[in-house]
Amino acid sequence: MSDENGTPDISSGPRPEPIRFFGTxxxxxDGGYGARRAAVCVGSLAAAAVSCLVLRFAYQGLRIAAVGAPVTLMVVVMFAVCSALAFSNTWGSFTKRPDPRRQASLRGLLTIGFVGSLLAYFLRSLTEAPGEKLHxxxxxxARAAHEKRASRRTGNPSRRRRS
Structure with a gap:
């Protein structure tokens, strides 16, 4: 269903699901979509850079505390692996809905690898709003199914005249 300009009529049928920072x-x-995408792109890259700076301070704290090479290496590897897993999980969630139980079990790991999630957000926002393709x-x-249902039903069948 469209109006005379060809724009979809969203007053009836399914409504688009809002995306974080973009709404609908x-x-x-429209509505500043390009500016929002640029802001998300710059913001996620800046947040990733600041996060890396914070991680560097944590690394320097470990060196000052002289905890030893094995512990320092273990912390660096842990952040690298968690960031890689968070990146792949976040990137995958842009193309298909993640399993809520799996997400709940990975919550701690994804929190540790927050830099990977920020980088995935940055890279995806270069081409589209993160999650736009899936939505x-x-x-x-949903619109096609609604239009198919709406075109099939033309009124109350009990009021039809029989021939």
Missing amino acids: TWVEH REEYES
């Missing part, structure tokens, strides 16, 4: 501007790429596919399929 991802549907028509667009779901929204388009």
Whole structure:
């Protein structure tokens, strides 16, 4: 269902699901969508840079405390592995819905690897709003199903005249 300008009528049928920082501007790429995408891109990269600086201070704290090479190496490897896992998990969540139970079990690991999540957000925001492709596919399929149902039903069948 569209109006005379060809824009979809969202007053009936399914509504688009809002995306964090974008609301529903991802549907028509209006309402400052480009500026929001640029802000998310710059913001996530800046947050990742600040996070790396904080991690560097933590590393220097370990060196000052002289905890030893094995502990320092273990902490560095832990952050690297957790960041890589967080990156892949975040990147994958942009294309398909993650399993809530798996997400709950990975919450601690993803928290430790926050730099990877920020970098995934940055890279995805270079091309689209993070999660836009997934939301667009779901929204388009819901709209198509709604239009199919709406076109099939043309009124109350009990009021039809029989021939």
